[in-house]
Amino acid sequence: MNEAWVDRWNDRYRTDEFAYGEQPNNYLKEQLEKLSPGKILFPAEGEGRNAVFAAKLGWEVSAFDISMEGKNKALRLAESNQVSIDYQVGQLETLNYKPEQFDALALIYAHFPAAIKSSYHQSLRAYLRKGGIVIFEAFSKNHLGYLAKNENVGGPKEIDMLFSIEEIKSDFVDFDIITLEEKEIELSEGLFHNGQGSVIRFAGRKK
Secondary structure (H helix, E strand, O other): OOHHHHHHHHHHHOOOOOOOOOOOOHHHHHHHOOOOOOEEEEOOOOOOHHHHHHHHOOOEEEEEEOOHHHHHHHHHHHHHOOOOOEEEEOOHHHOOOOOOOEEEEEEEOOOOOOOOHHHHHHHHHOOEEEEEEEEEEEEEOOHHHHHHHOHHHOOOOOHHHOEOHHHHHHHOOOEEEEEEEEEEEEEEEOOOEEEEEEEEEEEEEEO
8 A cells, every 4th residue: 555545544534523423334333232242353444433332342442544643533532432442553464463363353444455455354364263253344346336426425436446245255265154245225424425325244254
């Protein structure tokens, strides 16, 4: 990920208002409330809304992003909610997570650059213990049609950064599928996720 990519996200998160709101993603909330708290990792966590929610449920939360501005807002949000999260800034290969360290992995709109997205998924899988849960929601390849009608719904404009069910099956081949579907949903998340969109939702258990 180059400097322009880092600058883009720092610019988005620099304002006082939360780009994607302060409330957790609905699918993440639904899935986490079914689980007993443990250790959870949030890649590409941005301003911390989902990490803070997990911490409020009693999870031991680790998160990372390439944006220092995102981290700053996430820590302020955690403080205002009287919880703590471990938040690192950097690319995955520079961080010090350990194999099978986590009980859950939450990938919520973690749209990595196309050239690395599958390899990132494969690396992240290693940090999840056997029997651990992955929770995933991100825009599908069919989302481009929704984006063309309404830019306010947000999401990448490059089809290779979007996801298909087949890609998720391939990236998480060593998982038992709990849920895997493409779904039209209504988004209302802060400034940049508003309106109808097409997403992939996946919950799986590592074999």
